Amino acid sequence: MRPLDNFISKLTQKPIFHKEFFAKMHTFKELEYVDVEDLAMLKLLGLPIGKYNNYVFTLETVSTPILEGKFCIVDIETNGSKPSTDHIIEIGAVMVEKGEIVGEFSSLVKTDILPESIVQLTGITLNELAHAPSLNSVLEAFRLFIKDAVFVAHNVNFDYYFISYALEQAGFGPLLNRRLDTIDLARKCIEAPKYGLSALA
Template sequence: MQKDLENLINLLASKSINYYDFITKAKHINEINSLIEVKSFTMWQTLGLPIIKLDNGKVTLKTRETSIDEAIFCVVDIETSGGIKDGQIIEIGAVKFQNGKILDKFQSFAKAKSIPENIVELTGITLDDLKDAPALSSVIEKFKIFLSDSVFVAHNAKFDYNFISITSKNLGLGPLLNRAICTINLARRTISAEKYGLSSLKELLGINNAHHRALNDAISACEILKVCLKNLPWNVQSVEDLIEFSKNAKTVKIITPKG
């Protein structure tokens, strides 16, 4: 994401700004101008940014005003055939979550030409599993419709978010602009544990399902999110409060077992 775009989104996440100022700043962001008409809030929302115009004419993000209980979180996990430079997404799993309940699920393989043996061993996904899978472009397009402008959540969110965003951009579908939360960061501030990897937290919290498959891992991350949200301090009320808390609040004291 270009620095100017990142700065604009951070500004909107912190306060409302004049419509004219928003348009002026947005028009200087080439990455966005080449994709959408910056005056169209619907187009921004299609890219995942929950932008709104207030009754006073100012522009902001609805996540500033949306309570955590009202928010829709999309908890995501991907399996890939390698890194972003030498691999591709081969499976996406996601669950939409609101106020303690799962609203909907998304799961799809994506066609690939090859899968390294170590990835087959790790995930159990083979080329035979992908033989009838839809093209990656179709999977990303359908996933983005499912995601909409909900809050993107993942365990190690930077990896999943950036991989999907770069893939989407390379396919001509535009980057992701959704607000995002990492459950590793959030867990470090709400759950006392020795390790914060997905398998470690699953064991600590008694979450039992298969590991290294996208939908199962998304469901596991959703269960971790539930625990994190129950442990929030009272002053974390809105989605933007939650994002800020997940990044900058003090981490909890780690309890090391004796013996």
């Protein structure tokens, strides 16, 4: 977990005075080129920041009932396991708000590198990706789709940090969305010998 994420998590425990919030946000390298005092910009990066009495900040998700919340359920495919050397080849997402599906996002991503093992795993072929949109255009569209919804995925850190790294490299800033791992959720709600998607399906 990034130090930035640890700080944001503190906002779920108690509100933070605005001067302390801004001073700390200025210290994170991921936000070096972000105007951290522009709350609209932070929301665009995914942080559901709420301001109270002009002096105190908290997260809107803290006081939002779960049935009233916005959740973006995300699944990506990649051509490898390392964000620094490998690439996203597909992003799929469903937006759920107040318990209803309100939007869908799906796009392949252009690349010229696709190991045969990934073809076998995903069913995606290099020919399909040759004419797909560029990574930057897909990331830009995804950023506008997810906004400040809670990022939900199975083994969420893989999808979350892969996308966040790609967004940073493209100059779009990191993901700041709150996130929810359906593996953790399944372990709390379902008794099962395994918690992979195939085992839970």
